[in-house]
Amino acid sequence: MRTQDRASAARTSMAAGAVPGERLPTPPRERRPALAALAALLVLAGALGATVLVLRAGDRVEAVRITERVPAGERIPESAMESVLVAEDSAVNYVPWGQRSQVADDLRSVTDLVPGTVLVGEMLTGEASLPQDEVLVGVSLQPGQYPSGLAAGDTVAAYWVGDDDAPGSGDETSESAPPPISDDVIADPATVAAVHDGDGGGGNSALPVTLRVGADDAAALTRAASNGEVSLVIVAPPGE
Template sequence: MGDRLPAPPRERKPALAALAALLVLAGALGATMLVMQAGDRIEAIKITERVPMGGVIPESAMTSVLVADDSSVNYVRWEQRGQLKEELRAATDLVGGTILVGEMLTGEETLPDDEVIVGVSLQPGQFPAGLKAGDTVAAYWVGRERNSGDEETSTQQTVITEEAHVSVVHGGGDSIGNTSLPVTLRVARADAAALTRAASAGEVSLVIIPAAK
């Protein structure tokens, strides 16, 4: 009555045991490699917004990112960012998400012969909110015509230039109260005189031209 049936012997599976050991070993090696690679990383600069060719790269358009150290790639390190504002400009159009390398920068003027840099000071209402470096804009003269008696007649809106490129926005693109917003534009040389005259009179308005899809 008290006798028990003998239990069947356990089947040993040496192949599965060996596979499990290999998986554990592979996981340990992988973790070790990640730690070693993390030690070979450097802090580089990533561009977060578009910067036009010839423009100074503002600090607001930079963020730090860890990349694998590679002697064949001339990364611009995060600690070098101060030089960008003081000495260097974009040698080509930079787009958001770009990891910055030395070949993308220049210390020389990069403007074509038919373009010039013009500064304008805009009042609230003369520029769209969120205006930023890299935007393409049209510039309008928004003055009032005067008759021969020097009396104002009608308001005029004349296109000064159909295409200008914003190089720098001093202040982030928004104006508080009655504070003016200085903006640096890259424009065709032929439009510079008219734009400068209108800007000196405070009669310039900018309109952002949406990028072509």
């Protein structure tokens, strides 16, 4: 009888001491500001890293693009510039966006700049203006009238390729007609100030080119250019 009483008492004690599903209390969590700050820094670093990867994707660089017309010889205000991402090309001297202030303060355009033009170094000069004996002349060249790879900065000779003896020579009595061209050479040397399609001679369409020539050659060159009768060849720079 005593054994049964002891077993019954043990079962009663176990039933009263344990409640199914009850959890032990947990201590309150400690706030750790240092860990929160570290997490924020990690998020920021990840965002910056993603930005760098995007900029580097496809080897793109941030360059200057013109937003309003700038005449030749004028300064380019910062208000006329905007940032643009372009494909990096070692053969193209893009003006970095970070140098826009230097461009606005110290440099001038060597040719007319129109909205949408991506600025390259050959379009700029540190000279206050063109020398009095030089002018800028625009010509539009068809395939076969310029060498492949023509680029700003090249030294060229301009030849007349019309059917007559010289452009305007049919009216020799006209006081406005330029003098005849000797050996069909219009200007030698001349400097390519800008190649406006950006590919230096690619494609099958006309290639607009701005030439820097002596003032004495301007009339004959302009007349020949208006008739599409100009051809360019690259020559060695003077003194070489």
